[in-house]
Structure formats: structure tokens, C-alpha cells
Amino acid sequence: MDSIELIRGYLIEIDSKQWLLFALFPMFLAVAAAEAWHYKGTDIYKLKDSLASVTLGGAYLCFEVLLYALFVWTIFDWVYQFRLITVNINVFTFLLLYILVDVLFYFYHFTAHKVRYFWAGHIVHHASEHMNFTTAMRQSALYPLSFIWAFFLPLTFLGFEREWVFFALALNLAYQYFIHTQWVGKLPQVLELILNTPSHHRVHHGRNERYIDKNFAGTFIVWDRIFGTFVEEDPNEKPEYGITRQVHSYNPVWLTMHEWVDMFKDVAQPGPWRVKLKHIWGAPEWQRESKVSE
Numbered sequence: 001m002d003s004i005e006l007i008r009g010y011l012i013e014i015d016s017k018q019w020l021l022f023a024l025f026p027m028f029l030a031v032a033a034a035e036a037w038h039y040k041g042t043d044i045y046k047l048k049d050s051l052a053s054v055t056l057g058g059a060y061l062c063f064e065v066l067l068y069a070l071f072v073w074t075i076f077d078w079v080y081q082f083r084l085i086t087v088n089i090n091v092f093t094f095l096l097l098y099i100l101v102d103v104l105f106y107f108y109h110f111t112a113h114k115v116r117y118f119w120a121g122h123i124v125h126h127a128s129e130h131m132n133f134t135t136a137m138r139q140s141a142l143y144p145l146s147f148i149w150a151f152f153l154p155l156t157f158l159g160f161e162r163e164w165v166f167f168a169l170a171l172n173l174a175y176q177y178f179i180h181t182q183w184v185g186k187l188p189q190v191l192e193l194i195l196n197t198p199s200h201h202r203v204h205h206g207r208n209e210r211y212i213d214k215n216f217a218g219t220f221i222v223w224d225r226i227f228g229t230f231v232e233e234d235p236n237e238k239p240e241y242g243i244t245r246q247v248h249s250y251n252p253v254w255l256t257m258h259e260w261v262d263m264f265k266d267v268a269q270p271g272p273w274r275v276k277l278k279h280i281w282g283a284p285e286w287q288r289e290s291k292v293s294e
Helices: 003-012 016-038 047-080 091-114 116-126 133-137 148-158 162-177 189-194 198-204 222-227 252-267 273-281 289-293
Strands: none
Touching (some): 016 133, 016 162, 047 148, 047 252, 091 162, 091 222, 116 252, 116 273, 148 162, 252 273
């Protein structure tokens, strides 16, 4: 079988994650349109910003289908051959899978904020200075190259089929769409204690000093409470949305590539390789001493 036939075969069996997110995309747009109508005449929505976000979301879905077909699904299927057990899916095992996906998403999300290579993909999602439903669509087409999928490989090694792993992840991401909003205030206290809510996620998108790198949860905020990364939204300190060094652009290509370009420019500076590589594996804000002192 040649490579074209192999790709065609995978595209025919598009993964459940892509199918679900493609199917939900019209609903995502409808909910965003309702929110935009609710906030008409305010600065919650900006047309150019939202168009950039929607374009990035569409590109993300399309490129992910292609890149997953090229290599990601093959890796998962290969790992599944060496699984410890075979997990049959029922209501209880799927609930377990969802919880495991959620905790692994927390560790991915934490890493995406703490390691520059992963941040180069994730920064796209944070670059908007607005917080609304279209912000949730603002994703990087290069996510597969930043190895987000690798964080979920242990579940396949444990014994869950990749289709179920990615279906659980798709449900998790779909839930997260609905917490990207200022339309919803605080939920009942019991839900605020357990779930990642719009209030908690507004904190995550804030660039205020006390909000930076907090509330990494996907569905359950309990992981942040357990690992010490939780911060409550302060009614006296409204989040300022965006990143510390704002990218004033609505160009989807530049929004996708700017941090990769900056990172490799830093790597290309003269110096020993251990320093060069720290621009990739170090914290996003790390710079060499000479640049700090400038």
C-alpha cells in the first residue's frame, strides 16, 4: 500500500475526536452569535478578533485531521499492541477514562505554560485580548507538532482504545468551549468547588500578575485545588485578557507562527548548545542574561 492509499484509508476512518468537533462546530458558531448579539455595542466582541479566532479554529480542525492521519494514529495503534490489559468500555470504565483524560489534560496544560516549546503552540489560544465564545475556537494548527497527543499515550498503553481516548478528549474540549465567556457569572458553590467554570477560566486567561499560570483544569477544578494552582476570581480585580507581550495582529498565519519564529531566533543566537536548547525547554519567559540586562 502506497502512502496516498494509507492516508486515504485513515481519512475515511476519521477519528471520533475530529468527527465530534466538526459536528459541534455549527453549534459553537450559533452560541457565539447569540453571545455577540447579547453584547452588541460593547467591547466584549471585536469582529476582526472573532474572525481570526474562527479561522484559526477551522484551520486547527483541518490540519489536525491530516497530521493525525499521517502519524499520530499510527503511534497510538502501535502502543496499543503492548497494552497492559484490554479495557472494555461501559458506563463505569468510560467515566474512569474521562477522569484520567482530564487529569492528563491538566498536566499537559500545566506543561504548555511552563515549557516554551509547548507554549509556542498554546500561546495562540491566549493571544486574544477578548474573552468570549470565539476565543475558545482560537487554536493552533500546529498542536500535533507540539505533542499534545503524547500526554494521552499512557491511556492506550494501559488498555484503552485510541478511539475512546480521543472521544473522551473531544468531550472534554467541547465542555471547555462553554467556559470561555463573560456571559455567565458565578455558578452554585458546589459546582464552583468541583467543576472548571467560566469564573475559574476567566482567571486562567487573565494576564494580571496574580492570575498568570493558574487554573489549568479541563473539566474538574479539583486538580488545581490539589496541586496548588487554583486562584479564585476576585470581583475587585477584573481579568485583563491576553498575553504579557501582546501580539497586535489578526493574521492567522502570524498568530500561529510568531512564537515559533521568536523561539528559533533566540536559539540561533551565538552560544553553547546547552544555552541554545534552554530557549526550547526552558520557561517561556526565560532569556539569556545579556537580554535580561538590555
